[in-house]
Amino acid sequence: MDTVDAIVIGSGQGGVPFATTLAEQGKRVVLFERERFGGNCINWGCTPSKAFLAAAHAAGRASAAGVLGVNCRVTVDFPKVMERVREIRDRFARSTQSRIEAAGVEVVEAEASFTGQGHVQGGGRSFSAPVTVIDTGSSAALPPIPGLQETPYFTNHNIWELERCPERTLIIGGGFIALEIGQGLSRLGSEVHLLLRGNRVLASESPRVSAVLEEALQRDGIVLHRRTEAKRASPLAGNRVALALNNGETLEGDALLLATGRRPNTEALHVDRAGIELDERGHVRVNDHLESTRPGVYAFGEAAGQPAFTHVSWEDHRRLLATLAGQPRRRDDRVLAYAVFTEPQVGRAGLSPEQAAAKGIAVREGYMDIGNTNRAIEWGHGLGFFQLTVDAESDRIIGATLVGYETAELVHVLLDLIETGATASQLEPLQHIHPTYGEYLPSLAQAARQPE
């Protein structure tokens, strides 16, 4: 058993900068990784999905350019698309490994687990440290469908190995992954069917977000099956699949993608041996400062049940470094922002009106149908809206939902205004560049003005 200054389990989006920062300060740091360097985001999440969507949206935009008078015949070299996706993923994973090694972090390429004494072991090595960080992320949660284990299926983990575009893809789920990968496959030539357990896509967002996305997905030719559950999965010849549905129908496809949420990677850790508690969903139970029920053992990112976004895990590493340095930071001390990278995109920051209502905050709303604006008409973008949530009492901007072209970029304006405590009255007189989508943000603040 070896004593070091810090142990990090998992080379995810928070674990790597946490380990390298301490190592660069001269600390002895050991990092365990059981699979590929860079975790979910680089290998099976953000990086491959966004490289894939770059190709898909290029195809989608070219196919839709007829409204501009530009007629394109799109042919997709699917193997080349996927080769590029994997090359970018592999490049990012290699550069993560180089970064870890250059910082002087000791790497153990093995699965880590706790011993009864609270030490961490793996790959025939055993360590103890005053600070241990669990950054083990999550994996796809599989729906309990009879026959699934005998049926070939994809998750976000293996879909990037596809060599041929499936003629017909069945996707279970209507959340982030189903929408991004589903729209991507559709734009690259697959007939995509989304099986929604409920009545709408992105059910965690306001219904008007779902309505715009559903319209966009249907324009792409995606078939939505509402209130539809698979009762049995079966393999067919040639790696094809059949799903028996709750409405009595059977749907056959060339590929099945499961996109039904996540489960934390905490089983293999045997945390119970070290007196570290998990919550009912398997996340490491942490306090406001990301410390587990065992002093000196911390968890962040998805393993700790933080919102499942890369920038949240990354921010968690800064939160923990600051906490260890005696500064007052909490696990939720930033405004949550995120985006769905469909077309149109969904850019979100802070509270939706529904979330504000659930917290008992009285709000005013600003709303604009962005499809009718000059910019959208000039560019031929028909779909989208901008929405602003303003605290009725303080006039502060507390949330925004932007659905439209590249709104994942634009929403940062509002994120920064929320973070800095700006009011709608401060946004309203600002001057933005013409002709941009950004120039409608002051008008959005005006739309949220208190009726005189």
Ligand SMILES: Cc1cc2nc3c(=O)[nH]c(=O)nc-3n(C[C@H](O)[C@H](O)[C@H](O)COP(=O)(O)OP(=O)(O)OC[C@H]3O[C@@H](n4cnc5c(N)ncnc54)[C@H](O)[C@@H]3O)c2cc1C
């Ligand atoms: C398809 C998809 C697309 C996504 N797109 C985006 C996006 O565009 N933007 C965004 O912000 N987020 C996105 N996400 C979410 C984002 O990828 C995750 O929230 C983020 O990677 C979580 O980081 P983490 O630090 O919690 O863990 P991870 O990045 O998952 O890292 C955990 C690491 O721990 C390792 N590990 C697990 N158990 C052990 C063990 N016992 N011993 C040793 N090593 C272990 C794993 O192998 C892994 O490398 C996407 C996710 C998916 C699935």
Ligand SMILES: NC(=O)c1ccc[n+]([C@@H]2O[C@H](COP(=O)([O-])OP(=O)(O)OC[C@H]3O[C@@H](n4cnc5c(N)ncnc54)[C@H](O)[C@@H]3O)[C@@H](O)[C@H]2O)c1
């Ligand atoms: N752009 C991004 O930042 C991005 C992209 C992809 C994923 N992510 C993160 O990863 C998380 C996981 O993505 P996801 O799409 O797997 O989860 P999700 O929570 O977004 O969606 C899960 C979907 O599966 C459905 N579902 C759940 N259990 C089911 C069952 N048993 N049968 C049928 N349907 C079922 C839900 O109704 C929902 O539609 C996201 O919540 C997000 O935080 C982020």
